[in-house]
Amino acid sequence: xxxxxxxxxxxxxxxxxxxxxxxxxxxxxxxxxxxxxxxxxxxxxxxxxxxxxxxxxxxxxxxxxxxxxxxxxxxxxxxxxxxxxxxxxxxxxxxxxxxxxxxxxxxxxxxxxxxxxxxxxxxxxxxxxxxxxxxxxxxxxxxxxxxxxxxxxxxxxxxxxxxxxxxxxxxxxxxxxxxxxxxxxxxxxxxxxxxxxxxxxxxxxxxxxxxxxxxxxxxxxxxxxxxxxxxxxxxxxxxxxxxxxxxxxxxxxxxxxxxxxxxxxxx
Amino acid sequence: xxxxxxxxxxxxxxxxxxxxxxxxxxxxxxxxxxxxxxxxxxxxxxxxxxxxxxxxxxxxxxxxxxxxxxxxxxxxxxxxxxxxxxxxxxxxxxxxxxxxxxxxxxxxxxxxxxxxxxxxxxxxxxxxxxxxxxxxxxxxxxxxxxxxxxxxxxxxxxxxxxxxxxxxxxxxxxxxxxxxxxxxxxxxxxxxxxxxxxxxxxxxxxxxxxxxxxxxxxxxxxxxxxxxxxxxxxxxxxxxxxxxxxxxxxxxxxxxxxxxx
Numbered sequence: 011x012x013x014x015x016x017x018x019x020x021x022x023x024x025x026x027x028x029x030x031x032x033x034x035x036x037x038x039x040x041x042x043x044x045x046x047x048x049x050x051x052x053x054x055x056x057x058x059x060x061x062x063x064x065x066x067x068x069x070x071x072x073x074x075x076x077x078x079x080x081x082x083x084x085x086x087x088x089x090x091x092x093x094x095x096x097x098x099x100x101x102x103x104x105x106x107x108x109x110x111x112x113x114x115x116x117x118x119x120x121x122x123x124x125x126x127x128x129x130x131x132x133x134x135x136x137x138x139x140x141x142x143x144x145x146x147x148x149x150x151x152x153x154x155x156x157x158x159x160x161x162x163x164x165x166x167x168x169x170x171x172x173x174x175x176x177x178x179x180x181x182x183x184x185x186x187x188x189x190x191x192x193x194x195x196x197x198x199x200x201x202x203x204x205x206x207x208x209x210x211x212x213x214x215x216x217x218x219x220x221x222x223x224x225x226x227x228x229x230x231x232x233x234x235x236x237x238x239x240x241x242x243x244x245x246x247x248x249x250x251x252x253x254x255x256x257x258x259x260x261x262x263x264x265x266x267x268x269x270x271x272x273x274x275x276x277x
Numbered sequence: 278x279x280x281x282x283x284x285x286x287x288x289x290x291x292x293x294x295x296x297x298x299x300x301x302x303x304x305x306x307x308x309x310x311x312x313x314x315x316x317x318x319x320x321x322x323x324x325x326x327x328x329x330x331x332x333x334x335x336x337x338x339x340x341x342x343x344x345x346x347x348x349x350x351x352x353x354x355x356x357x358x359x360x361x362x363x364x365x366x367x368x369x370x371x372x373x374x375x376x377x378x379x380x381x382x383x384x385x386x387x388x389x390x391x392x393x394x395x396x397x398x399x400x401x402x403x404x405x406x407x408x409x410x411x412x413x414x415x416x417x418x419x420x421x422x423x424x425x426x427x428x429x430x431x432x433x434x435x436x437x438x439x440x441x442x443x444x445x446x447x448x449x450x451x452x453x454x455x456x457x458x459x460x461x462x463x464x465x466x467x468x469x470x471x472x473x474x475x476x477x478x479x480x481x482x483x484x485x486x487x488x489x490x491x492x493x494x495x496x497x498x499x500x501x502x503x504x505x506x507x508x509x510x511x512x513x514x515x516x517x518x519x520x521x522x523x524x525x526x527x528x529x530x531x532x533x534x535x536x537x538x
Contacts, residue, residue, distance in 0.1 A: 039455055039459070044462075045463060045465040045466060046462075046465050047470060049465055049466055049469065051475055052473065052478065053323060053469055053473050054323070055475070056331055056473045056475070057323050057329050057330055059475075060329070060330060060331070061326055129537060160342055184301075185304060188304055191308065195315050199319070204319050205319075209322065209325065210322065210325070211325065244411075
């Protein structure tokens with residue numbers, strides 16, 4: 011069992027990394043187009059200049075937060091929904107079904123490969139930026155870096171399963187990306203990508219803490235910034251794992267139902 | 278006159294095609310409305326902590342957000358489906374077919390298609406502007422509205438001209454998709470008044486990439502607090518950019534070597 015998965019992923023990952031390496035410049039290019047978090051950061055700096063220490067967040071906090079948030083968003087970002095949707099719509103899923111490994115492994119391995127290549131571009135940039143700029147600082151020990159890295163990896167897997175669950179809608183209607191667009195739009199608030207959750211009203215934060223979106227951005231970033239106790243980190247991991255289980259279950263059930271429904275287009 | 282007739286035919290066609298998909302049509306409106314609400318709430322987060330940012334209240338910021346939707350919607354409806362495709366025409370060699378037609382080639386290249394997906398954005402954006410004014414309990418006077426119209430036209434003209442300048446380089450560079458994406462992600466900065474940005478970023482957004490002319494200045498005109506210099510510079514800048522970009526297009530066409538022959 012384990013050996014079989016090892017062989018599947020060994021092969022699929024190699025292919026994915028090879029593919030992703032062809033597009034390495036794209037990761038660099040992303041950096042230039044990540045204007046939105048930058049805009050939000052600058053506005054917060056203006057607010058900070060207006061309000062002063064009463065805000066509870068310093069300019070350094072905001073800069074460190076948004077740099078880390080942009081990175082986390084990049085590393086936990088997935089495209090599984092669009093991959094599934096294309097396969098179901100065009101009927102290329104039929105081909106995938108003939109292969110020995112379940113189609114989900116192709117999608118997961120492809121994303122992991124891309125992320126590994128992304129990492130070789132994003133990580134050095136972050137290290138250099140942190141080293142050069144005194145305004146960016148993550149005052150935590152190696153164990154918290156490890157916790158944040160693990161949380162980002164889990165976040166990526168959670169995002170892939172969440173998208174897979176929503177992608178199954180494509181078996182029944184063409185609106186799956188619109189539905190997920192709404193969900194992820196709301197998720198951008200709840201994940202802390204738009205603004206630090208700490209600056210939202212208390213009730214909002216309590217809800218956000220229980221939903222899956224925080225795992226994608228805010229949770230690892232809060233760890234990096236030393237804002238969480240180990241108990242809170244454990245809670246965050248638990249929430250991530252529970253949602254991962256829920257979405258995996260939904261996706262598998264919908265997948266079985268969907269396959270019965272599937273009429274291979276073009277075959 | 279002939280050109281208007283052509284436009285009417287082109288756009289009627291696009292609209293008929295779009296209306297074939299009723300669900301899609303309505304869900305696009307729903308999505309536009311959702312993203313408008315998204316942007317309004319997103320701007321509201323700052324105002325949990327302060328009443329004013331750099332002299333702008335929440336409602337005044339909403340006027341800018343509404344204009345951002347209007348201008349961006351215009352870009353998605355008219356610029357993206359047309360000028361942005363120029364590099365495809367050059368790559369595939371289909372620009373030849375456009376050049377040999379008995380109509381002005383720039384007209385075809387810039388107005389042939391219309392992106393009906395986003396037709397709600399400009400309307401909803403202006404709706405948000407109206408809402409912001411209603412909620413403030415004030416209304417702009419006649420002169421303010423006239424000045425605003427002038428600045429909005431200038432803004433759209435500036436946006437068009439900058440696009441034409443950028444896209445025309447495709448005649449030489451062939452593939453500029455990435456440069457295009459970077460340039461237009463800068464437009465994101467126009468979500469908020471340029472006063473929010475400090476130092477060199479603000480100068481950059483006013484002088485080098487004139488984002489300030491696209492949303493902030495028209496909003497200020499409507500709010501009745503536009504600087505005199507901006508009211509003068511905007512129409513001049515728009516005219517100059519427009520003339521220069523058209524000149525650049527005609528100049529570039531002389532260097533166009535077809536891909537197919």
